[in-house]
Amino acid sequence: MRITCPICGERDRREFYYKSAAVALERPDPEAGDGVWNDYLHLRENPAGVTRELWYHETGCSAWLVVTRNTVSHEILDAVLASEARA
């Protein structure tokens, strides 16, 4: 499996560290309420198919990436810098 880092180019999966679904980029307002925060902290989709995830180019350039990946076919569909995905 390879991920194309926007900075380093196509690189082996071993250089990357997987974090989780990319929900961390959509942090709720501090006053959003317990229900919203409970969902944000604890509830995750578990899709069979396309999912957006955070990956860290740990032994490469140290960039956080948003990787779009198909959990069924293992196809990597997209990888962008998390700093830009958020903006």
Place this chain on the structure above:
Amino acid sequence: MVELVAKSAGDGLLPVTIGKLSLTEEVPTALTSLMPFKGGAAALEAALGAGLPGPGESGAAAGGRVLWFGQNQYMLVGGAAEGLGDAAAVTDQSDAWVVVRLEGEGCEDVLARLVPLDLRPQVFAEGRTARTELMHMMSSVTRVGPQAFMIMVFRSMAATLVHDLKTAMQGVTARR
């Protein structure tokens, strides 16, 4: 006052020669990490007297070699870091890394056992550099000659690096 003797990171481990391959320690006069301040890249380039290398590139600067070393990070190997502090965060890392040189016919085959990169010369030409994983260690790999690589890992991992490279050199040599 006790007289302390400076020891290099690879002291007692190198050099090693196996078949046509050699592994030697390089002891640069200094290793200096450079992180340009916001908007300071042009000022750093002026102070270095050279352009900053793009991702995966390296070049001569300030009497040494400057490597792209990550996002907004550069490593000056050797050379003089004086006068760079106005444009960048400058950190002396001379004792933080071990630097080795792997040289000889088949050096790509040795690294192919340890590093998940395409290091063939047509892809990874002289001057190309990468931050990558070497047997689970964070590393820096740079091609410094047609059959030579400079490899860096954290100093505390010097013995592991030499062990892994030696094992791979033996494997490649045994299959000639």
